[in-house]
Amino acid sequence: MGTDTVHLNDVVKFRYLAKLSSVGSIRDEETCERLRGLIQRQVQICKRSVEVMDAVRRGAQLAIDECQFQFRNRRWNCSTLETMPVFGKIVTQGTREAAFVYAISAASVAFAVTRACSSGELEKCGCDHNVHGVSPEGFQWSGCSDNIAYGVAFSQSFVDVRERSKGQSSNRALMNLHNNEAGRKAILSHMRVECKCHGVSGSCEVKTCWKAMPPFRKVGNVIKEKFDGATEVEQRKAGTTKVLMPRNSQFKPHTDEDLVYLEPSPDFCDHDPKMPGMFGTVGRQCNRTSKAIDGCELMCCGRGFQTQEVEVVDRCSCKFHWCCYVKCKQCRKMVEMHTCR
Amino acid sequence: MAGAIIENMSTKKLVIMGVTLLLFQAFAFMVGGLIAPSPTTAVHYLAMKCVDTTKHREETKWFMPWGPNQCDKIQNFEEAMAKKIEANNIVFAVHIPLPNKEMSPWFQFMLVILQFDIAFKMYNQIEDGSLATIDVGLAYRDDTVSEWTEMAHSFEQRKLSCNFTTAKTFENEGRYYECDLLPFMEVGSVAHKYYLLNIRLPVNERKKVNVGIGEIKDIRLVSIHQNGGFTKVWFAMKTFLTPSILIIMIWYWRRILMMSRPPVLLEKVILALGISMTFINIPVEWFSVGFNWTWMLLFGDIRQGIFYSMLLSFWIIFCGEHLMDQTERNRFSVYWKQVGPIVFGSFCLFIFDMCERGVQLTNPFYSIWASDVGTELAMAFIIVAGICACLYFLFLCFMVFQVFRNISGKRTSLPAMSKARRLHYEGLIFRFKFLMLVTLACAAMTVIFFIISQVNEGHWHWGGAHGADEHSSGQCITGDNGGNSGEDIQLTTTITHVDGPTEIYKMTGKEAQE
Numbered sequence: 001m002g003t004d005t006v007h008l009n010d011v012v013k014f015r016y017l018a019k020l021s022s023v024g025s026i027r028d029e030e031t032c033e034r035l036r037g038l039i040q041r042q043v044q045i046c047k048r049s050v051e052v053m054d055a056v057r058r059g060a061q062l063a064i065d066e067c068q069f070q071f072r073n074r075r076w077n078c079s080t081l082e083t084m085p086v087f088g089k090i091v092t093q094g095t096r097e098a099a100f101v102y103a104i105s106a107a108s109v110a111f112a113v114t115r116a117c118s119s120g121e122l123e124k125c126g127c128d129h130n131v132h133g134v135s136p137e138g139f140q141w142s143g144c145s146d147n148i149a150y151g152v153a154f155s156q157s158f159v160d161v162r163e164r165s166k167g168q169s170s171n172r173a174l175m176n177l178h179n180n181e182a183g184r185k186a187i188l189s190h191m192r193v194e195c196k197c198h199g200v201s202g203s204c205e206v207k208t209c210w211k212a213m214p215p216f217r218k219v220g221n222v223i224k225e226k227f228d229g230a231t232e233v234e235q236r237k238a239g240t241t242k243v244l245m246p247r248n249s250q251f252k253p254h255t256d257e258d259l260v261y262l263e264p265s266p267d268f269c270d271h272d273p274k275m276p277g278m279f280g281t282v283g284r285q286c287n288r289t290s291k292a293i294d295g296c297e298l299m300c301c302g303r304g305f306q307t308q309e310v311e312v313v314d315r316c317s318c319k320f321h322w323c324c325y326v327k328c329k330q331c332r333k334m335v336e337m338h339t340c341r
Numbered sequence: 342m343a344g345a346i347i348e349n350m351s352t353k354k355l356v357i358m359g360v361t362l363l364l365f366q367a368f369a370f371m372v373g374g375l376i377a378p379s380p381t382t383a384v385h386y387l388a389m390k391c392v393d394t395t396k397h398r399e400e401t402k403w404f405m406p407w408g409p410n411q412c413d414k415i416q417n418f419e420e421a422m423a424k425k426i427e428a429n430n431i432v433f434a435v436h437i438p439l440p441n442k443e444m445s446p447w448f449q450f451m452l453v454i455l456q457f458d459i460a461f462k463m464y465n466q467i468e469d470g471s472l473a474t475i476d477v478g479l480a481y482r483d484d485t486v487s488e489w490t491e492m493a494h495s496f497e498q499r500k501l502s503c504n505f506t507t508a509k510t511f512e513n514e515g516r517y518y519e520c521d522l523l524p525f526m527e528v529g530s531v532a533h534k535y536y537l538l539n540i541r542l543p544v545n546e547r548k549k550v551n552v553g554i555g556e557i558k559d560i561r562l563v564s565i566h567q568n569g570g571f572t573k574v575w576f577a578m579k580t581f582l583t584p585s586i587l588i589i590m591i592w593y594w595r596r597i598l599m600m601s602r603p604p605v606l607l608e609k610v611i612l613a614l615g616i617s618m619t620f621i622n623i624p625v626e627w628f629s630v631g632f633n634w635t636w637m638l639l640f641g642d643i644r645q646g647i648f649y650s651m652l653l654s655f656w657i658i659f660c661g662e663h664l665m666d667q668t669e670r671n672r673f674s675v676y677w678k679q680v681g682p683i684v685f686g687s688f689c690l691f692i693f694d695m696c697e698r699g700v701q702l703t704n705p706f707y708s709i710w711a712s713d714v715g716t717e718l719a720m721a722f723i724i725v726a727g728i729c730a731c732l733y734f735l736f737l738c739f740m741v742f743q744v745f746r747n748i749s750g751k752r753t754s755l756p757a758m759s760k761a762r763r764l765h766y767e768g769l770i771f772r773f774k775f776l777m778l779v780t781l782a783c784a785a786m787t788v789i790f791f792i793i794s795q796v797n798e799g800h801w802h803w804g805g806a807h808g809a810d811e812h813s814s815g816q817c818i819t820g821d822n823g824g825n826s827g828e829d830i831q832l833t834t835t836i837t838h839v840d841g842p843t844e845i846y847k848m849t850g851k852e853a854q855e
Contacts, residue, residue, distance in 0.1 A: 058416070069515070118387035118561070120407040123440045139442045141570035143382030194522060196383075196454055196565060200642045200694070208565045210383035215458070215517040320465040321544045322557045323428040324421040 041161045051122055052113060052154060059112030063105045066220040070100075070227075073294035075268035075281050075301075088277010094175055094262030100227045102176050103183030103259055106159045107219050110184050114151030114213060125150045148191070148213060152184050171235040171262060174244050178260055185257045186222040190214045223259070230259040269301035281340045288338050300340035310337045377574035381567050388433035388540065388560040390415050392426055403480055403489040404539050406434040418558070428551070433540040433560045446630045447569035448531040450638050453538075455525035458559040459518045461505050467518060468553035472498045476541040477706055479526070481533035489537055495706045499523045500713075501554060518555065522563075524708040527701050529638035530629055531566060538562070572626075579624040586622060590615040606671045607662045610655050617651040620644055639698045643691070650687045653733060654680050660740040663773050665747045665766070679736040686729030693722040744773060 032038070032046035032053070046053055064086070067078040076097055080086045091098040117125035126144035138144075160180055163173040191211040199205035231254040233244040244260055246253060254260055271280035286296035286305055296305045312335050315328035389406030392413045404412040412434060415421050421431065437451070438444055444451070455475075459467060475497045480489035503518035526538075540560060544551045594612055597604045604612075621644045629637045657679040661670055673680075693709075696719070700707045709715040751766050758766070 115387055117439070118385045119389050120386070120436055120439050125439065127442070139438070140445050140447065142378030142568050143384070147385060194563075196452070196522065196563075198452055198565065200645050200690075206380070208381040208383050210385070210563060212385070212456075212561075212563075217516050315464075318464050319546075320462075320556070321428045321546075322542060322551060322554050323418045323431060324426055325428060325544075 039162055039165060041165055042158060045158050045161065049124075049154075052116070055112045055116035055121065056109055056158065058116075059108040059110075060105070062112060062216060063101075063108035066108065066216060067101060067104055069217075070104075070220050070224045073287075073292075075284075075293065075299060076265075077284075079277070079279060081276055089275045090265075090277050094172055095265040096227060096230050096259070096261045097265055099175070099179045099230055099259040099261045100223060102179040103186065103223045103226070104220065105183070106155050106180035107183035107187055107223065108216070109159055110148070110151040110155035110187055111213065111216055111219065112151075113154045114147045117147035117150055128153075146211060148187070148211070152188065155180075155184055171242070171244070174235065174242065175233070175260055175262055178244060178256075182226060182257050182259055183223060186219050186226070187213060189257060190218060190222060226257065226259045230261055232264070233260040233262060267301065269303075284340045286338050286340055288336075296338050296340070303341045305338045305340050308337050308339070309334055373574065373578075376570075378568045378570040380571045381565055383563050383565050384438065386435045386437065386439075386562040386564065388435050388538075388562065390418075390421075391432040391434045392421075393430045393432050401491075403478075403537055404432045404434040405537065406436050407440060408436075408485070418556075428542065428544045431541070433538075433542075435538040435540070435562050437536040437538065437564055443534045444531050444536065444566075445534075445569055446530065446532055447572045448566035449572055449626070449629060451526075451528050451531050451536075451564055451566045452524075453526040454563045454565070455499065455523040456561045456563070457501065457503075457520055457523075457554075457557055458561065459501075459503060459520060459555040460514075460558050461509065461516050461518060462514055462556050463509070463511055465556050466509070467501060467503050467555040471501050471553045473501055473542065473554050474498050474550045476543055477526075478539045479705065480537045480539075481535060482537075483534050485535070492536075493705050495704055497706045497711065499525075499711055503555070517558070524710060525562065526705045527638075527698070527708075528705045529635040529698070529702070530633050532633035576624050576626060579622050579626075583619060583622045583624065586615065586619050590619065605662075606673060607658060610658050614651050614655050617648045621648045635702055639694065639702070642694050642698065646687050646691060646694075650683050653683045657683075657733075657737060657740065660737065660744055663744050663769060664740070665744070665751060665769060679733065679740075682729040682732040682736075686726040686733070689722045689726040689729070693719055693726075696722075748773065 029047040029050055032043050032050065035043070035046065038046060064078070064080060067087075068080075071078040076090065078087065078101075081088055087097075087101055091101045113122070116122050126147045126149065127139055128150055160177055163176045163180070192214060193209055194212050195207050195209040197204035197207045199207075231251060232247045233254070234247045235242050236245045237243075244254075266278070268278065269281055270278075271282065272278040281299055281301060282303075284299060286299040287294045288296050288305075288307075291297070293299065311332055314331045314333060315326070316331040318326055318328035320326055389412070391404040391406065392415060393402075393404070394413060395402065406412070406414075412432070415424070415426070415431075437453075457473070477497060478494040479492045481492050482489050501520060503520040505513075505516070505518050507513045507516060542551050542554075542557070546552055590612065593615070597608050597612075625640075626637065628634060654676075657676055661676060661679075664670075670676075696715075697707075697709045700709075709719045748770050751770065755763055755766060
């Protein structure tokens with residue numbers, strides 16, 4: 001797992017950006033050319049809006065961290081490679097896992113760009129003319145639209161361009177576009193509405209409300225739920241356009257917020273040298289008492305597990321400050337650790 | 342009651358007048374809705390984490406989050422941990438507004454709300470009732486190159502009321518607490534172009550300052566200001582309306598003085614209502630564009646307070662004077678029981694307002710809600726005012742009930758009366774019913790507009806109709822003025838009354854905006 005390198009765009013190749021720490025920050029247009037994993041159109045966008053690229057990179061890192069958190073107890077634990085694609089072959093197929101990765105990536109870019117807007121790193125944002133719903137009169141007359149509109153619009157143009165350039169017809173492109181949009185919807189439909197009353201003496205006769213972005217953990221949870229309930233689809237023709245419909249016609253059609261996938265996932269049990277990113281579950285830790293996927297039974301695919309007594313040095317009776325200061329004692333204790341054979 | 346016009350106006354004229362008023366109102370609503378933007382805008386800010394590298398703290402040093410001369414930044418506190426930066430050296434910097442924008446005096450006021458993003462950690466949880474101590478400075482400048490000038494500096498305490506909605510287990514580490522919005526700052530005029538906030542959360546373990554406030558990840562601010570466009574439309578309406586009301590008021594009072602008898606109480610009250618309405622409408626806010634008058638917000642509150650207490654008193658007296666029970670009232674002192682609660686209630690609110698917005702004149706970060714004692718005091722004032730309002734409402738209901746009872750009593754005995762007496766009572770009854778109908782219509786419209794604006798929030802700027810509304814009431818009066826040159830003291834009564842509720846749903850319109 002290489003968090004010490006920078007990625008931009010891999011599976012959706014830009015995720016590779018999170019692995020490019022050697023580049024430092026992306027400041028000038030030349031860096032855009034050197035970024036691996038970007039297609040030509042993305043390089044153009046990169047050059048046009050260089051200042052956004054740092055945010056995109058943070059977004060890519062966020063996506064990887066969140067993916068690894070959400071999948072920490074599963075056989076496929078979102079481990080990354082040093083090479084491209086960062087998540088290995090898994091996500092280049094039309095599996096559920098790929099659906100998740102696409103959704104979380106699109107969401108994370110929208111999220112990170114919106115945050116960068118609020119912190120003043122970017123100049124256009126809510127007042128940008130590309131954003132739908134911006135008043136022509138500008139900030140002083142009626143204010144700008146929410147930054148999230150810009151974040152989502154940027155994610156749409158930057159992340160989706162990869163699929164769009166392939167042409168709409170391929171069913172993989174359709175699936176990826178759908179999942180990208182579903183990821184962004186996970187943010188948009190979970191915006192919190194917050195209000196402040198500021199009338200006479202602070203009464204509610206005048207009230208201003210705004211929408212606040214959910215924490216990214218919440219977005220990750222939502223997309224993970226959608227992953228669990230993802231729909232298997234196939235391409236059908238509806239008139240002249242091609243659409244994705246549930247493979248099983250008994251199921252009700254998926255909504256814009258649901259994830260879709262084209263082919264069933266492998267069992268992720270064994271290491272496959274031909275499939276980069278397929279590490280298998282040998283050596284993974286498991287939970288002996290659990291009956292779920294993190295339980296040793298399922299995690300080890302029936303191969304059994306070995307138990308070790310290990311001494312763990314833990315921190316205890318700590319003193320914390322709100323930032324950057326922790327003073328702890330070291331406590332040693334023995335724990336049983338189970339690992340898959 | 343010499344010269345009451347509404348009783349002896351023909352139904353046709355009355356209908357025409359009603360329709361004209363309605364049309365004007367609708368027109369004004371459209372204009373307000375199409376021209377004016379929504380009343381306020383909320384802008385999000387995420388504080389940039391700057392590192393104060395100086396050994397000894399200089400009070401004059403300001404940290405810019407972006408642009409030229411920006412501070413040394415860190416992205417997150419893991420980075421700070423690695424670099425061994427202490428909490429006391431971290432400065433949260435927020436520049437208002439965002440890059441390439443300028444604030445403007447047309448924004449009228451600016452209030453800022455603070456929110457902490459606090460991550461849950463098993464071993465570093467938020468302790469119950471913990472206080473965040475905030476060392477905050479506010480500075481301004483009017484061009485992008487000059488030095489920052491300090492405007493205010495203060496140590497503030499805010500109570501963290503956060504709860505964690507999921508189970509407190511290791512699994513859920515890293516999720517955020519859900520924290521209440523904290524009032525942070527309020528300034529009554531936006532005279533400068535650029536503002537800079539530097540926030541520190543100093544830690545002092547010995548004095549238990551900022552200990553047990555959890556693991557803070559980010560500080561987010563939301564600033565709210567009135568939209569410049571809205572202010573302009575609103576001022577235009579006010580400026581247009583004030584002279585018309587003033588003229589009508591003078592004309593009305595001249596008519597009254599021309600009569601042989603001295604003016605009765607009701608007429609005096611109408612005049613007082615007119616004066617308070619003119620007072621609230623006079624566009625003194627124009628000065629706020631040129632001068633840095635921070636007390637404008639407080640002054641606006643006081644004007645509104647006066648108007649509302651006048652309006653409430655008017656309703657009581659209007660009902661009282663229509664009781665038709667042969668008692669001679671016509672004196673203000675008769676109504677002390679009903680007017681007393683109004684006066685007392687508004688006095689309570691005045692004191693409360695002085696404690697909040699009055700103190701904010703000197704310290705924009707002050708909030709009465711920040712301390713426990715202050716909260717209790719504020720609640721006490723508000724509850725007392727609420728009780729007064731209830732009392733008032735009961736009195737009013739009782740009076741309306743009495744009037745209706747007397748009306749039905751008089752109805753039965755009407756045919757037996759002499760013609761002059763009968764006409765007098767019929768007039769009273771008609772006028773009263775008309776007024777009640779108008780009031781009902783106003784209330785209904787308030788509710789309807791409220792619902793509409795709730796349904797299609799944002800799409801159609803009903804809030805903008807607020808200015809338009811005043812416009813329409815102005816039109817009401819002027820329309821009436823042109824249409825009926827007779828002595829219509831009573832009509833003005835009703836019209837002035839119509840104005841009250843319009844004022845009120847101007848407010849609801851504003852409120853219902855979002």
